[in-house]
Amino acid sequence: MAKKHELFGPPLNPLGTRLEAEDMEKIAHVRAKPNAKYAWAAGAAISRFLEELKNGRIIGRKCARCERVLVPPRMFCERCFQPTTEWVYLPGTGVVETFSISYIDQNANRVKEPILVGVVAFDGAPPHCGIMHYFGEVKPEELKIGMPVEPVWKPAEERVGSVLDIKYFRPRKK
Amino acid sequence: MRDVVVLGVGATAFTSQTPEVNWKELMYEAAVKAYADAQIDPRRDVDSFITCAEDFWEGFSIFDEFTPDQLGAVLRPMMTVCGDGLQGLANAYMQIKTGLFNIVVVEAHSKISELLTYEHVVEMAYDPIYERPLSAERNVHPYYVAGLEMNLYLHATGTTEEQCALVAVQNRRQALNNPRAPYGARLGLQEIFHSGYAFTPLKKWEIASRADGCIVFVLAAAELARRLTKKPLVYVEGIGWSSESPWIAARSADAGYARRAAQMAYRQAGITNPRRQIDVIEVEDRFAFKELQHLEALGFARPGEAGWLMQAGAIGPEGELKVNLSGGSLGCGDLIEASALQRALEIVLQLRGEAGARQVPNARVGVAQSWRGLPHGTGAVAVFARRD
Ligand SMILES: [Zn+2]
Numbered sequence: 431m432a433k434k435h436e437l438f439g440p441p442l443n444p445l446g447t448r449l450e451a452e453d454m455e456k457i458a459h460v461r462a463k464p465n466a467k468y469a470w471a472a473g474a475a476i477s478r479f480l481e482e483l484k485n486g487r488i489i490g491r492k493c494a495r496c497e498r499v500l501v502p503p504r505m506f507c508e509r510c511f512q513p514t515t516e517w518v519y520l521p522g523t524g525v526v527e528t529f530s531i532s533y534i535d536q537n538a539n540r541v542k543e544p545i546l547v548g549v550v551a552f553d554g555a556p557p558h559c560g561i562m563h564y565f566g567e568v569k570p571e572e573l574k575i576g577m578p579v580e581p582v583w584k585p586a587e588e589r590v591g592s593v594l595d596i597k598y599f600r601p602r603k604k
Numbered sequence: 605m606r607d608v609v610v611l612g613v614g615a616t617a618f619t620s621q622t623p624e625v626n627w628k629e630l631m632y633e634a635a636v637k638a639y640a641d642a643q644i645d646p647r648r649d650v651d652s653f654i655t656c657a658e659d660f661w662e663g664f665s666i667f668d669e670f671t672p673d674q675l676g677a678v679l680r681p682m683m684t685v686c687g688d689g690l691q692g693l694a695n696a697y698m699q700i701k702t703g704l705f706n707i708v709v710v711e712a713h714s715k716i717s718e719l720l721t722y723e724h725v726v727e728m729a730y731d732p733i734y735e736r737p738l739s740a741e742r743n744v745h746p747y748y749v750a751g752l753e754m755n756l757y758l759h760a761t762g763t764t765e766e767q768c769a770l771v772a773v774q775n776r777r778q779a780l781n782n783p784r785a786p787y788g789a790r791l792g793l794q795e796i797f798h799s800g801y802a803f804t805p806l807k808k809w810e811i812a813s814r815a816d817g818c819i820v821f822v823l824a825a826a827e828l829a830r831r832l833t834k835k836p837l838v839y840v841e842g843i844g845w846s847s848e849s850p851w852i853a854a855r856s857a858d859a860g861y862a863r864r865a866a867q868m869a870y871r872q873a874g875i876t877n878p879r880r881q882i883d884v885i886e887v888e889d890r891f892a893f894k895e896l897q898h899l900e901a902l903g904f905a906r907p908g909e910a911g912w913l914m915q916a917g918a919i920g921p922e923g924e925l926k927v928n929l930s931g932g933s934l935g936c937g938d939l940i941e942a943s944a945l946q947r948a949l950e951i952v953l954q955l956r957g958e959a960g961a962r963q964v965p966n967a968r969v970g971v972a973q974s975w976r977g978l979p980h981g982t983g984a985v986a987v988f989a990r991r992d
Binding site (some may be wrong): 451459460462464465467468469470471472473474475476502505506510511602 | 622624625626627628632645646647660663672673676678719720721724725726732733736737740748799872925989
């Protein structure tokens, strides 16, 4: 331990340097705002997926080797490194795979109404092949992993081919 | 130390836009082709994966997290080099040389058509404290630095504007022989001059247009590769890289980054007389004069000599120096970080005898040189050779 003190010594300025507001004004800053705009191609698979959302339908792609149905669809299976081969319509119903009740908004403010976010695993597809979305028409304390859910769609005329064409998923009535 | 060879290469076509695929699908196509060429299964055979990308080109943060799926790299060693394709190859080379891995994949791509404010993002590469406020004040296109560099180069070497314009004529014409190249054209000197000054003395058609595309390389330890393929093996004989100071005002006229990178690669490869020892040459030509400047930096001509060699027909498909037969960046397009791998791809195809209409007979040794582009002075050089 003695050696450590020799190396680093006591702090040279333990109380720090006192700075007043006018000191801060002496520090020069150069400000700029980036102008970076992009338009990403959605790709062959996701384009079809978004198109089908407009029709109120969920579509996936099946890998012939591992037989997983990937949602959102992809043109290749990342596990098998094989092209996916088949479009598969899914009923849209599924179960809550995981969820979280979010009490903080994007600006780090506490919100009164918590936001329910999570992952839905679809009926007709294996686990971990589902999508992220919101949950609604459910009390936070009633949301459970494994709970059966169904999509609540926007009216057809309001759908634009976006993941937001589904408003949220709600518990499925028995 | 063990030798490193190119086991396989794959590439998409290069085009001005690729709205039909997303970046993952673009990369997947090149990867599938490279693995078929190398006759390997990435899920079983590849030890490590390297991509070359810069977040600002892509438009989202931490791009390396978005690369495993389309390369077959899920749950495998994967890293991104924030540099060009030759810098990626250099990393793969070291990973194999050291014995850490046997087979390493390198990917570089351009999806630059999806960046809508290209000039502004280039400007963001200028020093934010001193240089950017100057560019912003008068809203000047950031490529003005190419005009500064060209002017200095012409002044220092006596190279003429006409000699530089000949590079644009030749590389555009040469691209007509490259099925991947989108910017092939039969232009005369007059048309280059008539395209007008963009940033004096640089003319509009001396500037490479941007293109999308993807290239994937599979590198392997030589002793292993001999068992895996019957194709001719192309050895990576040497690879070097170097960066100048970023101060634009401190820039030299002689592409010092390329000179030092070449020295490093030549030393490893045992190249003492590049003009005599190297059969095929690919140098960066995003701005036509850069080809001449880079040829001098790589020791193929003395300072001021490359322009005269160009004029005398000594550079190009019919000349003594087989330079940018692929069409270069002027013909293939500015592929951003993948431009470097485009150079290396052409050399590999030439050395394997697979370069089609632009094949140089009996090409045995080739050099590929990259420059990361404006505003910076970073470049890399790789020497490839057949040993059989
Ligand atoms: Zn699969």
